[in-house]
Structures are given as structure tokens and as C-alpha cells.
Amino acid sequence: MENLIVLKDIVVKFDGEQVLNSINLEIRDKEFITLLGPSGCGKTTTLRIIGGFVEANEGDIFFDGVRINDVPPYKRQVNTVFQKYALFPHLNVFENIEFGLKIKKMPPKERSAKVKEMLELVGLKGFERRSIDQLSGGQQQRVAIARALVNRPRVLLLDEPLGALDLKLRKEMQTELKRIQQSTGITFIYVTHDQEEALTMSDRVVVMKSGNILQIGTPQDIYNEPINAFVADFIGESNIIPGIMRTDYHVEFAGNSFECVDTGFDPDQLVDVVVRPEDIKVVEADEGMISGVVKSVIFKGVHYEMLVEGAGEDWLIHSTVASEPGTLIGMNILPNDIHIMDREEEPVLSEQKEDGNED
Amino acid sequence: MKRHRLIKNSWVGAVMAFLYAPIVVLIVYSFNSSKSRALWTGFTLDWYKKLFTNEVILSSLMNTLIIALISTVFATIIGTLAAIGINAMRKWTQALILNITYMPIINPEIVTGVSLMLLFVFVRDRMGVPLEMGFVTMILAHITFSIPYVILNVLPKLRQMDKNIYDAALDLGCNPAMAYIKVVIPEAMPGIISGALMAFTFSLDDFIISYFVSGPNFTTLPITIYAMTRKKVSPEINALSTLLFLIVLVALVAYNVVDSRRENNKEY
Amino acid sequence: MKISRSTAMPYIIWMIIFTVIPLILVTYFAFTDGNGTFTMANISEVKDYVAVIFRSIWLAFVATVICLIIAYPLAYVVSRASEKKQKTYLLLVMLPMWMNFLLRTYAWMTLLENTGIINRLLVMIGIGPFAMINTQGAVVLGMVYNYLPFMILPLYSNMTKIENRLIEAAQDLGAPSRKVFSEVVWPLSLPGVMTGITMVFVPAVSTFIISRMLGGGSNMMIGDLIELQFLGNAYNPNLGAAISLGLMIFILLCMSMLNQFNEEDKEGMII
Numbered sequence: 045m046e047n048l049i050v051l052k053d054i055v056v057k058f059d060g061e062q063v064l065n066s067i068n069l070e071i072r073d074k075e076f077i078t079l080l081g082p083s084g085c086g087k088t089t090t091l092r093i094i095g096g097f098v099e100a101n102e103g104d105i106f107f108d109g110v111r112i113n114d115v116p117p118y119k120r121q122v123n124t125v126f127q128k129y130a131l132f133p134h135l136n137v138f139e140n141i142e143f144g145l146k147i148k149k150m151p152p153k154e155r156s157a158k159v160k161e162m163l164e165l166v167g168l169k170g171f172e173r174r175s176i177d178q179l180s181g182g183q184q185q186r187v188a189i190a191r192a193l194v195n196r197p198r199v200l201l202l203d204e205p206l207g208a209l210d211l212k213l214r215k216e217m218q219t220e221l222k223r224i225q226q227s228t229g230i231t232f233i234y235v236t237h238d239q240e241e242a243l244t245m246s247d248r249v250v251v252m253k254s255g256n257i258l259q260i261g262t263p264q265d266i267y268n269e270p271i272n273a274f275v276a277d278f279i280g281e282s283n284i285i286p287g288i289m290r291t292d293y294h295v296e297f298a299g300n301s302f303e304c305v306d307t308g309f310d311p312d313q314l315v316d317v318v319v320r321p322e323d324i325k326v327v328e329a330d331e332g333m334i335s336g337v338v339k340s341v342i343f344k345g346v347h348y349e350m351l352v353e354g355a356g357e358d359w360l361i362h363s364t365v366a367s368e369p370g371t372l373i374g375m376n377i378l379p380n381d382i383h384i385m386d387r388e389e390e391p392v393l394s395e396q397k398e399d400g401n402e403d
Numbered sequence: 404m405k406r407h408r409l410i411k412n413s414w415v416g417a418v419m420a421f422l423y424a425p426i427v428v429l430i431v432y433s434f435n436s437s438k439s440r441a442l443w444t445g446f447t448l449d450w451y452k453k454l455f456t457n458e459v460i461l462s463s464l465m466n467t468l469i470i471a472l473i474s475t476v477f478a479t480i481i482g483t484l485a486a487i488g489i490n491a492m493r494k495w496t497q498a499l500i501l502n503i504t505y506m507p508i509i510n511p512e513i514v515t516g517v518s519l520m521l522l523f524v525f526v527r528d529r530m531g532v533p534l535e536m537g538f539v540t541m542i543l544a545h546i547t548f549s550i551p552y553v554i555l556n557v558l559p560k561l562r563q564m565d566k567n568i569y570d571a572a573l574d575l576g577c578n579p580a581m582a583y584i585k586v587v588i589p590e591a592m593p594g595i596i597s598g599a600l601m602a603f604t605f606s607l608d609d610f611i612i613s614y615f616v617s618g619p620n621f622t623t624l625p626i627t628i629y630a631m632t633r634k635k636v637s638p639e640i641n642a643l644s645t646l647l648f649l650i651v652l653v654a655l656v657a658y659n660v661v662d663s664r665r666e667n668n669k670e671y
Numbered sequence: 672m673k674i675s676r677s678t679a680m681p682y683i684i685w686m687i688i689f690t691v692i693p694l695i696l697v698t699y700f701a702f703t704d705g706n707g708t709f710t711m712a713n714i715s716e717v718k719d720y721v722a723v724i725f726r727s728i729w730l731a732f733v734a735t736v737i738c739l740i741i742a743y744p745l746a747y748v749v750s751r752a753s754e755k756k757q758k759t760y761l762l763l764v765m766l767p768m769w770m771n772f773l774l775r776t777y778a779w780m781t782l783l784e785n786t787g788i789i790n791r792l793l794v795m796i797g798i799g800p801f802a803m804i805n806t807q808g809a810v811v812l813g814m815v816y817n818y819l820p821f822m823i824l825p826l827y828s829n830m831t832k833i834e835n836r837l838i839e840a841a842q843d844l845g846a847p848s849r850k851v852f853s854e855v856v857w858p859l860s861l862p863g864v865m866t867g868i869t870m871v872f873v874p875a876v877s878t879f880i881i882s883r884m885l886g887g888g889s890n891m892m893i894g895d896l897i898e899l900q901f902l903g904n905a906y907n908p909n910l911g912a913a914i915s916l917g918l919m920i921f922i923l924l925c926m927s928m929l930n931q932f933n934e935e936d937k938e939g940m941i942i
Binding site: 411414415418419421422423424425426428429432481482484485487488489490491492500503504506507509510511512513514515517518519520521522524525543544546547550554579583604608610611614615624625628629632640643644647648651652655656659663 | 675676677678679680681682683685686688689690691692693694696697700741744745748749758760762763764765766767769770771772773774775776777778779780781782788816819820873874876877879880884894897898901902908911912915918919922923926
């Protein structure tokens, strides 16, 4: 696939503070790519660079091979679905969607045909004359998408578009967005702090943190082979345990030696070992490689979430079978489920991954 | 609880009586055939007839409207543009400009009036510009004290506005000027209108500042009223007050009816 | 956003010419004599009028206190009324304000005169007549009448923000009515009180119409003094400027002491 947008060594500073540290990113035509990261990681800034609302202090941005650093937003083949939608309250649904076409001086007949088509696409037929404040959050969301898509952009930028919706609606809109992206064939660049959203919808995910790109890959790559403990922890809950890589295929942690599938580390290198909660198998106390005492059990619907203390560590375990608090259990981990990563310099713990009306 | 309500109602009633008693007296005496302000000698509409043939009152009424209209138009345009600019400024320049902007509002009116008078006298006497106290100085003064009210009304509207609204207009193909005309200004329109209304009513009503910058050849209604109260009292003033009161009453009631109707419509 | 910043240019120029320079001129005139040479004479002459200045401050102070006493319960009652009633009350409070204040003051002249209605009524029931016009009491009455809405409106708009839930919460926590008022309502309404005080005191202390129309010649105030120096027989703009400058500084000092004139209040003060 061809690269549609290329960001090259992009640096952005706000009031002397570096918000983006030399970002390099290639975005392919017709893909659904998600910028994922906690508040203040620079994902919205990256989006605004592409939209033309923020000027890069250094670096270049190319669109279809042409440098567009100095092209103002209203001349870019890009449209945006803004955070909290930014619909024009003084215009009704029809007028909002029609806005871009009107600016382009499209004749009224064509205009209303296109608007109708769009309303159908987003499932809001018959809402033309409604005023914006009569719409629910989900409906406003759809209007915002229609208003952007009606201009037939090459790229649609979506800035946390589902952030203001409740959980059920969010799930619905996720499928909806994916459907719209596939049926229109437009490149979607999606910004979110919600890892689940990123994994569900994207062709590729870009994980960002404090102005840097940590990892780019398919959702599977990112989930299964996180590049470091931060990514692992941010993409779903993880157990992160300090360990030592003795040789290729052999790692020591939690007072035990484990077989693993990783290679290429220095002998006796200090590493972080990441194990997903669902990858720890609970067995009888004497059958496990590690044994521990169950501290708490919470029922989560699909599984039980257990906190187990053993070998000087706290272990988070997802299991379909619960063990009583206070019982001694054994834990086993398969080589495939052990992920080794370079030890990060700074502690990961302080990083928040809660919410983010960010940047 | 009942006694509570009685106290409440009588307090409200007493204050309202205090506020309206003088006005009622004025209205009643506008129909009194005697010139006396105390004796009731019979019903007449003479004072109204006299009022409408009084050249001085009619011409100053005209002047008042002209001044209010012109100064409101200028103040609204300058003030709205100013609010847009101020909103985009850095914090400390914004604070500096707003503080100076509030000066005419905070300052006693008499100081504003005196300071403007000094300016016009200075320009005329020391700089030799033939600037006569009258129409021009009055317009300049009224624009000056009206602009802050426009800014005060428009700025909060701009601040409340989702910053992305402007970006969204650019995103959809507007250049910056168009984005302001098509989106930002319509969005701030309620603030612009209330600012303009405020400017208009303050201009109509202003006496103190006008008093210091007016000349003998150009007077507005408040100045004429002042002159009338200084001289031998004429019941024409009562008639004039009654009419003005009725106009305001009708306007306010109409405005409220329209307003509540609009709100009712919104609920559907 | 660079383009938009420049839209303030016309206003900034206007502001410099018509707000900043005039205030500089007031200062300049205050410190010069008729020929433009520097002098402190105007400033030191101001102290000859200490009596007038103190009278102004005293009368304005009394009027402000009375306004507060009348307005506070009223604003509270209105703010607790049903929404429809609130609108009506508000309209009733604002309506007199829309009448020119000269006319309103003139109406009181009619009422208070020695042969006016009040005195006639008093005579009829066998007391009076009293000399009411041309007294300090009449001046205070005129101030209270004219500026009462300026006290009611900021108090009201502040009190509507005090939610009933807070009062209920205080009651729930065992506070008797008096405590509910002193511990919850009063502290929360203080910003409104401050705004109201400034909005009544500032015009009251600087008025020259009310004192002239209701106070006669013997109750001169700062405003009259200033007016006399510019448009009256005493013509002396330099002294007038000095008094104006003093008045302005006094007001600004009072204001910064009240220190409540933050932006929010200012935006809320005009309904």
C-alpha cells in the first residue's frame, strides 16, 4: 500500500515546551490508523499537525508526496471530526452538513442530494430540520461525521470522537465507524486514549507517550508483542516483573528459571517480564512453578479477577475458576506467554491511563 | 409559615410601592388641569398637546435618537471587533486592555465627562482644531462610553464558544475571514445584540457625560429635561414622563412576551 | 489567530485617544495652573473643601447602607420565588430604571415640596407640615430611590446561584434558621453585596443632580463642586481636575479594598 501522509522529524513546541519530539510516521492510503496514548502524549497535536491547525517548529509533512507544511487547513484534502463535535449551534442538521459544500459554491440541488446521501449513510434520515441542541450525543456525533465526510476528504481525522458517549453507545459507534470507513474507503486517522477502542477498530495502532512514538503495529502485534512495559501496561492489564535474561530462551524471575521464546538480549541483562493476567494458569499448590496466597477475588462477569501474593510479587490473574481468599495456589506460565522487554529507565507505575480530555 | 409569607409579601409590596409611588404621582398630575403640583383641579390633556407643539422638546428628542443610533452602530462594530481581537490576545495584554476598558465603567460618570470635556477643550484651544461642543463631541463621547458595554457582552460569548468551532470552519473550507463571518459572529450574535441594546439605552438615557460635552446649539432630551426642572416647573414634564414610561413599559412587556414565546417554542 | 488579534486595533486607538489621554489630561490640569506651569496649588486647595468631601462620603455611605437593608431581604425573597414570579419581580424592579433619572428625581421634588402632596396629607391628618425638601434627608432619599435597583440586581443574580439544596443541607445538618443565614447564605452572597455596594456608592458619592434638585444650595457635594469649576461661575478647570483626580483615586482605592470586582462579577452585574 502506498503512503498517503508522511510525517518527517516533526517537532512541536508550545511556549518552549516540547510537545512532539521528532515524530516520524507514515500513514497508508485507505487504512484505519489509531493514535493511542495517555493524556498529554501528543496524539491530538499530531492530529492537528495533519489537519493544519498547528504549525510544526521543525520537520516536514507530506501529503501524496507534496510538502504541505504551509498549506492552511481550508486548502487541505482533510476533514476533521472534532472533540465534542464542534457543530455550529446556530445552524440546523442540514445546514451543518451542507456547510462545506456551500463554501465550495456547489449548486443547491447537488448540495441537498449529497446531504441526503450522507444522512442516510450515518442513519439520520429525516433529521434535516432538527436543531443541534435537540440531538442526543450519539446523533450529534453522526452529524459531525456526516459534515466531514460530505466533502469527500482523502483523510478523515477523528479526535476522541466517542469520548462524550456512554459505554453502550460507544460500542455501537465503534462498529458503525468501522463500517463507514470500509464503505467509503477513506483513510481514518483516529485519536483515543481508550486501548480497547484502538484494538477493536484499527488496522494499525500507534502508541505514543510524552511526545514520542513507542510502537507502531497491528492490534495483534501491539497486544502480543508490546515493545516495553509501558505499552504492555497501557494495552490491557499486565503483570510486570523484574527479571534477568540469562541466555537466549532462558529468563529468571520470581525466584525461578523459565523457558521463553525471546532471543537477542545481552547475557545476564536486566529485563522486564510481562505476563498477561489471563496467561497465568492456576493449578494445585504443589504443581505450580510459583506458589502464592490468594489475597482477594472479584467477580468480573466473564472471569474472576484474583490478586495473589507469591515469590515476593503481586500477581493479577484472570481465571474462570475462583479460589477462596487465603488458599495457597500454584501458578504456571507457558513459554509463549512470557514477554521479555528492555527495562525502562523510569518507573512505569506513575503513568496514568485513566481518562483524558487532553492537550 | 403563613406569617412568614405575610412578612415576605409586605416587604416586596412596600419596596414596589416606594419604587412606583413617584411615577404614579407624575402620571396622575400629567392630567391635572392646574399648573400646581399639589392641587387636583380637573382632568385635561392640554399638557400633552403642548408637549407635541414644543419645538425644543421635539428637536432634542430627535437629537437623542440620532445620537443613540449613530453611536450604537459605531460602538457595536468597534466593540465586536475589539472583543474578537482581545479574545485572541495573550493573557497579560488582555488583562491590561480590559482594565483600561473597564475604566469608564468603574469611574464616576462625572470624571469621565470632565476628562472628555478637557480633551475636547484641549484639542480646540491648544491644538487649534475648530471642534465645537455639540453634535460631534457628543457622538464621540457616547461611542466611548458605549464600547465597553459591547465588549463586556461579546467577550463572554466568545470565551464560552468551543474553540474548535473556528477550526471546524477552517476545516470545512473557510478562510479565516469567512470563518469569522459565517461562524464566529453568528455564534456571538446574542451577545452582540444585547451589547448594542445596552449601548443604545445608555446613550438615550445619558445625562452626566452629555452635560459636559454638549454645546448651547445641540441638546439631547435629558439635557432639555434638566433645563426644564431648573426653570419654572411645567407639567409638560409630567406628560413627557408618562409617555416615556408607557413606551418603556410596552417595549419591555412586548420583549418579555416574545422572549417567553421563543422559549416555549424551543421546548418542542 | 494572528489576523484576529489585529481586529482590536481600531478600538485600541480609540481607547488611547478617548480614555487614556483624557485621564492624562485630568492629571496634567490638576498639576498645572492656567498658563501650563507646574503647581501643587490645585491639590492643596482641595483641602479647603473637606466639609463638602466628607458630606458626600457620609451621605453616600448612609444611602448605601439603607439600600443594602432594603434590597437584601427583597433580593432573597425574589430569588426563592418561582421562576415566573422572578421574571415579573425583576421586570418591576428594572422598569423605573428605564425612566430617566432626572424625571425620577423631579418626581420626588414634587412629593417633598413644602406644599407638596406629602405635606398636604400630613396637614390633613393634623401633623406637619415638615421641611423635607432641601435637607440632607431628601438627598439620601433621592439616592436610595435612584440607586436601589443597582443594589437589588447584583444581589439577586448572586442569590439565584445559591441553590436551595445548600440551605436544605444546612438544615439537615442541624442549623437553625439564624445559623443557616449567618453560616451559609450570607457568606455566599458576599460577592453580590460587594458589587451592590460599589454600584450604589460610586454614583452616589459623585452625584451632582440629586443634591442640587433635592438638597437645595446648602447641601453641596463633590459632584456639584466639580461641575461648578467647569460649567459654573467658579470656572477653574485646574481645581476641577484636581478634585476629579482625587475622586477617581478615592474610588479606585475603595474598589481595590473591596477587591471583589473580579471579572465574573462585572460580567454578571448588568442583566
